[in-house]
Amino acid sequence: MRNLLHPSLGLIGRVLIIVLLTILIEFCAGTILYDRASSLRVREDEANRMAEHIAAASRVMIQRDPSERPAMASRLSSANFTVTWHRTLPPPPPMSADLFEMRDQIVAREPVLDHHMLRLYLREPGRRTVVVGSLALDDGTWLTFNAPQLVDEGKFRIAWIAMMIVVAIGLSLIAGLMIRTTLQPVRRLAVAAARIGHGEQEQIAETGISEVRDLIRAFNEMQGRIHSLIADRVEALAAVGHDLRTPLARLQLRAEGIGDDQLRESIGADVREMAGMVSSLLAYLGGDDDPENPQAVDLAVMAATLVDDIVDQGRDASYAGPDHLTHHLRPLGFKRALRNVVENAAKYGDMVQVTVNADQDHVTIQVEDDGPGIDAERLEDVLRPFVRLDDARGRDTQGLGLGLAIAVRAVEMEDGTIHLANRDSGGLCVTISLPRGDGGIAQSRNAGRH
Incomplete structure (x- = not known):
């Protein structure tokens, strides 16, 4: 298999080989299973009944005058067993190998039939399989018979279909595994492509086709x-x-x-x-190559400190949340992001409210102001770089419009999200949500500073 799927083969060559191998294995397995399934074997009671019919018919026929035998054959016939007498028959063809087992069943019941050249054949009128046979009488004449109900064709077909379904499922699994192995380097390439530009360069081993x-x-x-x-x-x-x-x-x-x-x-x-x-x-x-490593940071103290800075500037700002809330993140980048959001709120509003909450899954920081807000259809635009919404929040349009874009990038580096929404009472609410992750959050002394 390793030689057949040598790396020098192209993708088309490998897929072609996999398809050809699948077809070949299915053909071989189908042939073997068909031979096994077509080795016809009747129930013991059916074989015994047929053996008794053949033996009885041969004894009755040999005792009758040849002129009476055609009429006697008609009387011996039934819907499930038809008998015909012949003075001569052409040389019989070789008996099919898959009927030997059925013949052995009949002969085992009536051993005397083994001396009368008992032969069995299959005839298929339409879709119904009929067992026919011939028997040599002692005077050299022949007795032929038909047994249309001897073979349970429905069970034969069900068994054949079931076996082929099993084979098809097995081959599908094998082919899928081979194709999966062939395309495994492509999956590694896709993973590396998703990480390109984020962190150190990662060389991929040149393997595969x-x-x-x-x-x-x-x-x-x-x-x-x-x-x-x-x-x-x-x-x-x-x-x-x-x-x-x-x-x-x-x-x-x-x-x-x-x-x-x-x-x-x-x-x-x-x-x-x-x-x-x-x-x-x-x-x-500055790019995504950030030398900072995540470390334990007290988000509550960070948020409260930024609020105090706003208050020191003579603005109205307040903090609500726990006294301490520890989370693992990049401190400088995230503080710059949170400062941009808080200062943006202080720039456009007379009041700033910073609220920190935590549950089992997330840490949430909300920054609210009472400014003019932003048109609903442009809430996403303000998160893009170099966008300044002069009409909506036109009190001060200094800067390049990068404050919130920088915040978005820093929050995304912590696997978090940032969301903007207009407050019902007026103003803007910026919500930063950070997943707890394996780093965990140690919350202590939730005294609720306000």
Whole structure:
């Protein structure tokens, strides 16, 4: 089998060989099973009855004058056993091998028939199998008979169909296993393709048929180029970020020397906005290669701290939830995501409410504001990068529209989801849901800080 399915064979060749092997095995198995099933064997009582009929008819016929024998044969016949007398018969053909067992059953009941050249044959008028036979009498004449009810043809067909179904099922399983083995490298390739661009490059062993090996080789080369492009992009962005921050820092220092307070403040705000845009752009385009490892983080403290920062800015913000809630995640990336969501709520609303809840399966963080909200048909648009909904939430349109896009990416890295919905009382509600996973959540002192 290993030689038949050598890796040098193509996909078409392998499938063709599997199909041919399946057909060949089915043909051989069908032939063997047919021979076994067609070895006709009647019930013992039927064989005994037929043996008695043949023996009785032969004894009666030999005692009658030849002129009386045709009429006597008619009287000896019935619906299930027909007898005919002949002066001569042509030489009988060889008896089929599958009827020897039936003949042995009859002879075992009436051994005397073994000396009268008893022969059995099958005749199929239409779809009904009939057993016919001939018997030599002592005077050289012949007695022929028909037994249409001797063979239970229905049981024969049922047994044949059942055996062929078993064979077909077995061959289907074997063929399926062979095809599954043939396509196993393709499944490994599909798994690797789903992970491409996420984390380290993973080379796939070039195994399988020739076409699959060529495909794996091309895939390995492609993912090498993709990871190289990502690495080049990260390095280029880091260099650009460094080059941009330096003149921005110098510009900020020079702005401090401007005597006009209003002009100085305006230039400083513009510089800070540009620095923020550079930071957000680098955070979003920095690629998926994240050096952070998940670790235990107190989400309750993180959320409460961000709320305190908003309060320190003179805004109305509150936290509701447990005092401590530990979860395993990437702390820097997730804190940046949660800060973007909280600051976005504070930018567009006069009030910010952050609520943290946990159950057996999920940790949920809700950030609500009382701002203008977002049109229902555009709730998904705001999660895309570089989208700013000026009409809906137009109080302040600074930035590149990457805050929520960065949050979406960070939450997805934790296998979580982020959902936006308008509040009935006005404003927006952003819900972040994180699965507990095997890392678990240790909740302690659920005193309910508000």
